[in-house]
Amino acid sequence: xxxxxxxxxxxxxVALAPVxxxxxxxxxxxxxxxxxxxxxxxxxxxxxxIFRRMAPTIAQPFAPYLWVITNFAAFYFLxxxxxxxxxxxxWRRRNQPQPPVIFRDLLSTVFACVTLVILxxxxxxxxxAALVITSAALSIFLGLALQQTVSDLFAxxxxxxxxxxxxxxxxxIGERVGRVEEISWRAVRIRLLRFEDYxxxxxxxxxxxxxxxxxxxxxxxxxxxxxxxxxGHAPNHVxxxxxxxxxxxxxxxxxxxxxxxxxxxxxxxxxYRVTYWIEDLPRTLDIEAAIRSRLWYAxxxxxxxxxxxxLRAYTQPLAEVRAAADEERAARVAALLxxxxxxxxxxxxxxxxxxxxxxxxxxxxxxxVLRKGDAGTDLxxxxxxxxxxxxxxxxxxILTAVGVREVGDFFGEMSLLSDVPRPFDVRxxxxxxxxxxxxEAIRAILVADPAxxxxxxxxLSRHLEGNQKAMEExxxxxxxxxxxxxHTLLQNIRRAFGLVGAEP
Numbered sequence: 341x342x343x344x345x346x347x348x349x350x351x352x353x354v355a356l357a358p359v360x361x362x363x364x365x366x367x368x369x370x371x372x373x374x375x376x377x378x379x380x381x382x383x384x385x386x387x388x389x390i391f392r393r394m395a396p397t398i399a400q401p402f403a404p405y406l407w408v409i410t411n412f413a414a415f416y417f418l419x420x421x422x423x424x425x426x427x428x429x430x431w432r433r434r435n436q437p438q439p440p441v442i443f444r445d446l447l448s449t450v451f452a453c454v455t456l457v458i459l460x461x462x463x464x465x466x467x468x469a470a471l472v473i474t475s476a477a478l479s480i481f482l483g484l485a486l487q488q489t490v491s492d493l494f495a496x497x498x499x500x501x502x503x504x505x506x507x508x509x510x511x512x513i514g515e516r517v518g519r520v521e522e523i524s525w526r527a528v529r530i531r532l533l534r535f536e537d538y539x540x541x542x543x544x545x546x547x548x549x550x551x552x553x554x555x556x557x558x559x560x561x562x563x564x565x566x567x568x569x570x571x572g573h574a575p576n577h578v579x580x581x582x583x584x585x586x587x588x589x590x591x592x593x594x595x596x597x598x599x600x601x602x603x604x605x606x607x608x609x610x611x612y613r614v615t616y617w618i619e620d621l622p623r624t625l626d627i628e629a630a631i632r633s634r635l636w637y638a639x640x641x642x643x644x645x646x647x648x649x650x651l652r653a654y655t656q657p658l659a660e661v662r663a664a665a666d667e668e669r670a671a672r673v674a675a676l677l678x679x680x681x682x683x684x685x686x687x688x689x690x691x692x693x694x695x696x697x698x699x700x701x702x703x704x705x706x707x708x709v710l711r712k713g714d715a716g717t718d719l720x721x722x723x724x725x726x727x728x729x730x731x732x733x734x735x736x737x738i739l740t741a742v743g744v745r746e747v748g749d750f751f752g753e754m755s756l757l758s759d760v761p762r763p764f765d766v767r768x769x770x771x772x773x774x775x776x777x778x779x780e781a782i783r784a785i786l787v788a789d790p791a792x793x794x795x796x797x798x799x800l801s802r803h804l805e806g807n808q809k810a811m812e813e814x815x816x817x818x819x820x821x822x823x824x825x826x827h828t829l830l831q832n833i834r835r836a837f838g839l840v841g842a843e844p
Contacts, residue, residue, distance in 0.1 A: 350391075353387055353391055355387065356384060356387040359383045359387075360380055360383060363376060363379045363380055363383060364376060367379065372424070374420060374423070374424055374428070374444075375420055375421065375424055377416075377420075378413075378416050378417040378419075378420040378421070379417070381409075381412070381413035381417065382413050382417050384409065384413065385409055385413035385414070388406050388409060388410065389406070389410060392406055404463050404464050405463075407463045408456075408459045408460060408463040408464065411459055411463070412452075412455060412456055412459055415455050415459075416451070416452055416455065419448070419451050420448065423444065423447075423448070427444070445524060445525045446525060449525075495542075495543035495546065495547040499523060499528070499543060499546060499547070504551060504553060505520055505551065505553045505555075505556070506520065507520055507521070507522065507523065508520060508555070509553055509554070509555040509556065510533075510553075510554040510555045510561075510621045511530065511551055511552060511553055511554060511555075512551070512552040512554060513530070513539070513541065513546075513549060513551055513552075514549070516530075516532060516539060517532070517533045517554070517624065518531050518532040518533050518539060519533070521538070525543075527540050527541055527542045527543060528540075528541050528543065533622065533624065533625065534625055554621060555621070559619050559621070560593065560596075560617050560618070560619055561617065561618055561619070561621055561624075562596075562615055562616070562617050563615070563616055563617075563618065563624065563627075563628060564613050564614065564615045564616075565613070565614050565616075565628060565632060565635070566603060566611055566613050567582075567611070567612055567614075567632075567635060567646065568606060568608070568609030568610065568611050568612075568646060568647060568648075569609055569611075569612055569639075569644055569645070569646060570608075570610075570644070570645040570646070570647045571609070571610060572645070573644050573645070575602055575610065575612075577642075577644075578600075578610075578612060578644060579600035579601065579602075581639070581642055581644065582598070582600040582612060582614040582635060582638075583597070583598045583599075583600050583614065584638070585614075585631065585634040585635050585637075585638040586598040586600075586614055586616045586631050586634070588634055588707070589627060589630045589631050589634055590630075591618055591620050591623055591626075591627045591630075592616045592617070592618060592627065592631070593617045593618060593619065596617050598614055598615065598616040598617075599614070599615045599616075600612060600613070600614045600615075601613055601615075608647045608648075608649060609646075609647045614631070614635075616631065633704065634704065637702060637703065637707070640701075640702050641701050641702065641703070666696075669700060670692070670695045670696050671695075672700070672723070673695040673698045673775050674688075674691055674695035676721045676723055676748060676775050677691050677694060677695055677698070677721065677775070677777070678691060679721075679748040680719075680721060680750050680753075686785070686792065686795075686796075690785050690789075693784070693785065694777065694781045694782055694785065697778070697780070697781040698775050698776060698777045698778070698781055699775075700723055700773050700774070700776075701773065701774050701775075701776050702771065702772075702773050703768045703771070703772050703773075704768070704771055705768060705769060705770045705771050706767070706768070706769070707768055708765060708767050709727060709766040709767065709768060709774065710751070710752065710762045710764070710765060710766040711762060711765055712761075712762055712763065712764050712765045713762060714761065714762045715755075715759075715761055715762075716752065716755045716761075717755055717756060717778060717779040717836075718752055718755070718756065718776050718777065718778050718779070719751075719752045719753055719755075719756040719776070719777040720750060720751055720752050720766075720774045720775070720776060720777075721748070721749070721750045721774060721775040721777065722745050722746060722747050722748060722749050722750070722772065722773075722774060723747065723772075723773040723774060723775050724747060724772060724773040725747075725770050725771055725773060726744055726745060726746050726747070726768070726769065726770065726772060727744070727745040727749075727751070727766050727767070727768050727772060727774075728741040728743070728744055728766065728767050728768070728769055729741065729742055729743035729744070729745065729751070729764055729765075729766060730742070730764060730765040730766065730767055731764055731765075739765055739767075742764075745766075751766060756777065756782070757796065757832065757836060758832035758833060758835070758836045759832070759835070759836050760832075779836070782837075783837055786833075786837050787837075793833050793837070796833060797833055
């Protein structure tokens with residue numbers, strides 16, 4: 341008979357394993373992690389209850405213990421169910437702040453201990469306090485074994501009371517940056533920035549580590565970038581360039597304004613530091629990379645050198661190497677100048693003379709080369725890449741591309757040869773190089789040969805009239821007439837370049 345009872349009761353115990361696995365799976369996917377232990381205890385109590393019913397003779401000696409387990413599972417499940425319904429359902433729907441996880445864990449632990457002690461005393465008639473006091477060896481053993489656990493527990497309580505950071509705050513621990521996901525009785529779980537990994541740090545370690553709360557006292561966070569610049573550049577100019585470059589990057593706050601300052605003097609460079617402020621902490625690394633890129637482009641535009649320790653071996657004198665590079669650049673610039681239509685009024689020698697003084701400037705993708713209404717005296721010739729001509733719709737709105745300048749095309753001729761403000765915005769959709777022809781580069785030719793001004797005005801007049809007709813055809817209607825008389829252009833050129841003397 342005992343064998344038959346045992347055979348009938350064993351399946352109830354064996355079925356417990358897959359039930360527990362199912363509970364862990366379901367609770368993990370539905371976000372019911374806090375009910376996992378309670379449901380497991382209920383499954384254990386149900387399994388033992390079935391075993392007791394199927395094998396009453398075998399289970400009879402264990403009846404008091406089964407009573408304790410069954411009642412403990414029931415009380416603990418009801419407590420956890422009430423906790424989850426109240427805090428995770430009702431409070432969350434009312435947007436009430438959630439209590440710290442460690443307090444919930446401590447409350448559950450205290451409830452479980454008190455309930456278990458009462459049930460053991462009632463069901464087994466065992467005085468738990470006297471048992472613990474008389475078991476001195478057991479107490480010492482448990483104290484040594486749980487020393488680290490107790491340390492983590494009290495450190496967790498201190499973290500919750502002092503609140504150096506909260507759930508959702510961005511923190512820096514050493515070289516790692518992440519968002520606080522959970523503060524439990526044992527450890528703090530942090531989701532690392534960019535890597536999407538979890539960093540689990542014990543509370544006792546957190547209590548001894550320097551932590552930077554990047555979300556407190558406000559969500560505005562300051563970052564710094566250091567860069568070395570050659571000694572030959574004026575510090576005020578370098579700081580202005582760094583501040584302007586930081587403000588061009590999306591995500592950098594205009595207030596507080598970026599701060600650029602000299603950090604130290606190194607052997608081969610002056611080290612500058614730019615401090616900027618952001619609110620979008622998850623994009624910290626992207627914004628930092630964008631600022632470094634903008635600094636490089638800005639330094640290239642303005643001829644600011646970023647030195648680095650390097651040894652160069654030349655097979656010929658350095659002066660000859662630089663002279664060859666300058667000749668190569670001048671030849672490239674002269675070829676591009678030869679493609680400018682109104683420059684046909686100049687002979688090759690005059691074009692070559694201008695090419696020596698016209699630099700090639702690199703602009704990054706998304707940068708504005710010109711702004712409508714700004715004053716300027718430079719002509720831009722596309723050396724590589726392309727530029728978009730932008731215009732605002734008649735009723736206002738977002739700037740729209742109305743034209744494209746490819747390699748060999750140019751813009752800014754009216755500002756070069758007269759004092760007309762920039763008539764449109766120009767932006768580069770990709771990295772592009774431009775030959776920049778300044779007014780000073782052409783002034784010497786006009787002074788040496790006043791007849792050049794007359795030839796330029798005639799050629800520019802025909803060029804502008806052709807542009808006007810092309811715009812009318814593009815718009816499909818007649819545009820407002822524009823006066824591009826050679827006589828008027830010549831007067832503007834003479835006025836802009838300060839040429840006095842004979843009348844045209």
